[in-house]
Amino acid sequence: MQSERALLGSGVRGAQRLEAELRASVEALPAGGAPARLAAAVGDALFPGGQRLRPRLLLAICAAEGGQDSDFAFDAAVAVECVHAASLVHDDLPCFDDADLRRGKPTIHKRYDEATALLVGDGLLTLAFERLAASEDPRAIRALRILLRATGLHGGLIAGQGWELEPSTKVSPDESAVRRYHAGKTSGLFAAAAGIGALAAGADTTAYTALGYRIGGLYQLADDLLDATATSAATGKSSGRDAALERPSLVRIYGVAGARAAFAEAFDDLLAAAPNRAVCMFLEAALSPIRALILPADAAPRRPAIAV
């Protein structure tokens, strides 16, 4: 129990340091050469944050594998969150989701304008890579390659968003097409975060990368379900976008009941697949609020049998 408490403590401290590092990187922008209004908009894209799931996953895996709270791990965590935030800002633009709300507040292009939102996304992408490239840690270049691939045109986030625009995917999205779309758009960044977390602890990245893909798959299933069923008040962002935009969605393929059943099974499978107890605890704590939104009648997760 002592080690669980210690891990929990390191999680809290890690989350606090993550916020402080993100805040510091925004506050350094005007002196570093960014126009004040653009820097403020970058800050609004990062704060208030969401759950910070991806960087916290990275830090939790690093801690669970005995990695220290190294500067490198935090550089990577900040970079992963900046890529995620960039993708949200661009995804919310009128030409994509045309979303008015994000985390309960007006989206960046609503608060400022489209041009600013465009630059905020470009800027956050670049800031992410700059952060990792500035690291003197010898593992930084490998982490940077992992993050760049998860972001870019080679099956990364940007490729994933591109599948939304591809005529073949729009017209008849079969399950494999939707899974490829989600792997790029969502799972890749979770996989990168998990893999880099293992890398930061000197652990093997393979099992954690696979775990990250699994988390991403679960998360995207939740996202599709919440978009189809939850109110904007419950999720803090515009809902009903997938149907309105004829977006490939697992709900469109499985139906709501089928997608819910798949989520319940995938949630339990995920906890059972966690390579160790600390990561299992992190995932259970981090994902239970989402589970409660998806499966309200059955909010307490079953305790999975895991190999400790």
Next chain:
Amino acid sequence: MQSERALLGSGVRGAQRLEAELRASVEALPAGGAPARLAAAVGDALFPGGQRLRPRLLLAICAAEGGQDSDFAFDAAVAVECVHAASLVHDDLPCFDDADLRRGKPTIHKRYDEATALLVGDGLLTLAFERLAASEDPRAIRALRILLRATGLHGGLIAGQGWELEPSTKVSPDESAVRRYHAGKTSGLFAAAAGIGALAAGADTTAYTALGYRIGGLYQLADDLLDATATSAATGKSSGRDAALERPSLVRIYGVAGARAAFAEAFDDLLAAAPNRAVCMFLEAALSPIRALILPADAAPRRPAIAV
């Protein structure tokens, strides 16, 4: 004369290899995980190219300083061109310049749609950094840092575009504000290209970085003048955007005649400042077409006295 001819030959071969490398990187996209339509749009953003001034500057400086045609130099040249192309695609979007034409063809958002143009810009940015991060050359990380800084929020291209949106710059653009805007938006990438060219040859980067800023300043002066005075038919892109958008511009400050005189002087100064004859020859050849557009009555440049 032999060495001049040899350098010219290496310039032609370098330009051909650059085109081939850019083409190969586009052609590899679909197999690498990019949706076909998005990959095609990335290709249309890179081909037909403009003058490829920035990567050719990089390669010319590398050759002039005795650098070999190393893979690293071409990785960097491709990366620089991808960043430039990304900036054009995003800059042309309706929320920025709202330009219909680029290099005599419809802009990417006109040929496809805004969402595709958004992803093309994001994708080209990421592709640029991915290319340099994939290099095994020990200088690649330094080149990557230089390029990231020239691109990002810390006084780079994205910061430069941000100054267009800053109320202080829009309302009363004094000369220093316009110069800061241009340094970010235009000169930084020239400076990065020049500095990385020197780095690729093992030469000192300082003088070449300064030369790059000077080239960028001249180029932006030309850009402002052509926007104010030339037709779209002459430049292959939408003109009159600066005035229409109340964009900070040196023409707004100096007037057309004053900006023209400043250009003529800066052109001669630039050639005189070239650190060696080969770079001077490159600049004269590369920039003379622009000079002829700006100063048609006086198309042949004066031969500057340079230290060989």
